[in-house]
Amino acid sequence: MTDELYILQSSEVYDAIVVGSGISGGWAAKEFCEHGLNTLMIERGRVVKHREDYIGEGKGPWEFPNRSKVNNLLVEQQHKIQKHCYAFTDATKHFFGNDRDLPYTTEEGKPFHWIRGNQLGGKSLLWHRQSYRLSDFDFAANKADGHGNDWPIRSKDINDWYSYVEKHAGISGSKENLPQLPDSEFLPPFEMSVPEQEIQKRFAQHYPDRPMIMGRAAHLTKPTQLHMQQGRVQCQARNECQKGCSFGAYFSTQSSTLPAAAQTNNLSIAPNSVVHSLIYDEKTKRVKGVRVIDNDDLSTREYYAKVVFLCASTLGSTQILLNTKTKSFPNGLANSSGVLGHYLMDHNYGAGAGGRLDGFENEYYSGRRPTGLYMPNFRFKPSRYSKKYVRGFSFGASAQRDNWQGMRYNQGVGADFKNKLTHPGGWSFGMYAQGEMLPRYENQVSLHPTKTDKWGMPLLHINCEWSKNEIDMMHDAADLAAEMLTKIGLKNVSSYTSYKDKPPGLAIHEVGTARMGHDPKDSVLNNYNQTHDVANLFVTDGASFCSTSTQNPSLTYMALTARAVDYCVKEMKNQRL
Amino acid sequence: MTTVSNDQTANTVNLSEASRRQFLQKMLGLACVTGSASMLSSCALKSADNFVKTKSEPVNSRVLFNEGQMAxxxxxxxxxxxxxDTPSASEVNCHHFVQHQLLACHARDEQQACVEIVAQIDKSSVDKLNKPFALLIPAQQQALLTQLEKGQGFTDQQQGQFSLLKALIIFGYFTSEAGATQALNYQAVPGGFKGSIPCDENTKSWGSIDYY
Incomplete structure (x- = not known):
């Protein structure tokens, strides 16, 4: 790729504008470009070049003055929110947003941790790469129990698109034929350690409906020709993904969709371009383009296109719609339903359990596996719900041998103690819940009436909290995890809930706020992620979700986006758009 | 791949020959006064030399520990x-790392806790054994720290303070280059994940881990 990709000013009317360059934006740009459409990708942040801008990659902890921790003063001044993310370190901090420049407000007593990745590639550089399809139980959940609106799609509408994106992105995993977790097009799964295999066996024996499988992740365990054409090679099991990966071994915009899009010569990128609002034509009832404020010098400019895809992140896309106030849409563009900004959701990671596993002293593992084990949701339909709450949760899990990080808190000094610290200790096994959050009208974002950021954008005001359903679910998850671990023979089992310390947002699975739906009166988008109100405007990121399911959402962003572009291109070719 | 730069060098200053001599004299002086030269084996001298040469630049040039406390x-x-068969904590400069890290990344109450427990350990040593902690023989030092860990003659709060300090020293050790690559087995690029490899009592732990 060359610098000719990048533009600043242009009066050209592009075929398509894609706002955002993360997982959804990368896919939208790739698909438009490959369909032969002249495409402009707009990114609010700086350019991050594959390989050369991965400045923290491959460094040992001793190469950082604070051994990978981030300086107090910097955290205090610029990363007060971002510091809560597990992946925020001295080696990755440049891929996280600067909280000083990116303020938002929250309702009193209702914290929300909004994790940002405002650069080319967005959060595709930072994601945890877990990739799971939604099942028909997920798409039908709202309808089945009456919470939220019905997803306007089912598996039959999206399965081919899952397959399509999976082959390109590269998803490792094992075929399991589970009703609640459809299989993907898989590369080989990562290996389990021997104790993990044993635990898997014990779960199968005691809990046949709760299989423990290998986590499915967007890593090239065995690259195909297609992946090698993208310039990607096999995963080296460093598990330092958020520093950027020069092997291109995990899916990111930089490693996968951007090279494909650029190869077509149909792609232009406008970096450092903060989209302020959409340009709406009251006469044609269509959008004509976007108004942009320069990220650096705050000057303004406009870009034009026949269609606009918002892929600016769940809250980013909604903020742009809310900030586009027109005569016919005084409360935000495409908001005739009034639900824009509502039904914000995230996953709840606030419970888990762990225990000790005797034996296996002669077993060890090599490499840092970038995924763990996974127990799919076993409360996946109303007949399997708990009596205390609706919906369910999955578990992430893994077994590991103790190392100095934990053993340093044990008593001991001197040569023998040092010797212990330098050898693998006993085995432990932990499980961490990932609970579904209900779509609730009250959990919502709006524009702050007076406060603006440095680009003059009204701040988002976030009003979101766990409801009783999520809290009851986490207590149940903690109890169940402890019960199961005890049953399968672990020792010293203990469980915890931590939802009080983990407000919504921190799972970085924020979805909803511009949901899809059959009915224009209670949804923003139709079954192809097209706004009901404005024919040439689409939103294909997490904002479009009707429910969270228990699965990690990114694979569905990819599939929905590719599907929406396909629909859009057909509509354009048939002169309906 | 990105070029590896040594950020650590930015964090070290070369003290003048005069300061270096001053430090050694101070250490020697202490030893002569008390008549115990045991701590100043050639190894300790080498460490002391290292101590001076690689002295960290504390954040904002603030220091937490005075020279006695640093000893x-x-x-x-x-x-x-x-x-x-691998370096000691001081040989990888843990003491200066602890000061640097407390100032750079820890809260004020944690900084204070570490200063207090270092002073307390020295005071206990003088009270019980009539010698500064630095001049006890290793067995005495380890016995005193063991008493502290077990709470014998120390308060719960002091036990907690020591746990924090000890954890930070160990963190500093195993994230140093020698700690991570000599005391442990460091794999920068594992080449893939293997779920099972042979392991016996001589197998070292991985020094390369996911998140430090």
């Missing part, structure tokens, strides 16, 4: 992680 901290580190 105690130096000795605490080596009592916890002595030289074996």
């Amino acid at each position: 105690t901290l130096f000795a605490i580190g080596d009592a916890i992680l002595p030289r074996t």
Whole structure:
């Protein structure tokens, strides 16, 4: 790729504008470009070049003055929110947003941790790469129990698109034929350690409906020709993904969709371009383009296109719609339903359990596996719900041998103690819940009436909290995890809930706020992620979700986006758009 | 791949020959006064030399530990992680790392806790054994720290303070280059994940881990 990709000013009317360059934006740009459409990708942040801008990659902890921790003063001044993310370190901090420049407000007593990745590639550089399809139980959940609106799609509408994106992105995993977790097009799964295999066996024996499988992740365990054409090679099991990966071994915009899009010569990128609002034509009832404020010098400019895809992140896309106030849409563009900004959701990671596993002293593992084990949701339909709450949760899990990080808190000094610290200790096994959050009208974002950021954008005001359903679910998850671990023979089992310390947002699975739906009166988008109100405007990121399911959402962003572009291109070719 | 730059060098200053001599004299002076030269084996001298040469630049040039406390901290580190077939804590400069890290990344109450426990350890040593902690023989140092860990003659709060300090020393040790690559087995690029490899009592732990 060359610098000719990048533009600043242009009066050209592009075929398509894609706002955002993360997982959804990368896919939208790739698909438009490959369909032969002249495409402009707009990114609010700086350019991050594959390989050369991965400045923290491959460094040992001793190469950082604070051994990978981030300086107090910097955290205090610029990363007060971002510091809560597990992946925020001295080696990755440049891929996280600067909280000083990116303020938002929250309702009193209702914290929300909004994790940002405002650069080319967005959060595709930072994601945890877990990739799971939604099942028909997920798409039908709202309808089945009456919470939220019905997803306007089912598996039959999206399965081919899952397959399509999976082959390109590269998803490792094992075929399991589970009703609640459809299989993907898989590369080989990562290996389990021997104790993990044993635990898997014990779960199968005691809990046949709760299989423990290998986590499915967007890593090239065995690259195909297609992946090698993208310039990607096999995963080296460093598990330092958020520093950027020069092997291109995990899916990111930089490693996968951007090279494909650029190869077509149909792609232009406008970096450092903060989209302020959409340009709406009251006469044609269509959008004509976007108004942009320069990220650096705050000057303004406009870009034009026949269609606009918002892929600016769940809250980013909604903020742009809310900030586009027109005569016919005084409360935000495409908001005739009034639900824009509502039904914000995230996953709840606030419970888990762990225990000790005797034996296996002669077993060890090599490499840092970038995924763990996974127990799919076993409360996946109303007949399997708990009596205390609706919906369910999955578990992430893994077994590991103790190392100095934990053993340093044990008593001991001197040569023998040092010797212990330098050898693998006993085995432990932990499980961490990932609970579904209900779509609730009250959990919502709006524009702050007076406060603006440095680009003059009204701040988002976030009003979101766990409801009783999520809290009851986490207590149940903690109890169940402890019960199961005890049953399968672990020792010293203990469980915890931590939802009080983990407000919504921190799972970085924020979805909803511009949901899809059959009915224009209670949804923003139709079954192809097209706004009901404005024919040439689409939103294909997490904002479009009707429910969270228990699965990690990114694979569905990819599939929905590719599907929406396909629909859009057909509509354009048939002169309906 | 990105070029590896040594950020650590930015964090070291070369003290003048005069300051270096001053430090050694101070250490020697202490030893002569008390008549115990045992701590100043050639190894300790080498460490002391290293101590001066690689002295960290504290954040905002603030210091937490005065020179006496730094000598105690130096000795605490080596009592916890002595030289074996791999370097000791002081040989990888843990004492200065602890000061740097407390100032750079820890809250004020944690900084204070570490200063207090270092002073307390030295005071206990003088009270019980009539010698500064740094001048006890290693067995005495380790015995005193063991009493502290077990709460014998120390308060719960002091136990907690020591746990924090000890954890930070150990963190500093195993994230140093020698700690991560000599004391442990460091794999920068594992080449893939293997779920099962042979392991016996001589197998070292991985020094390369996911998140430090």
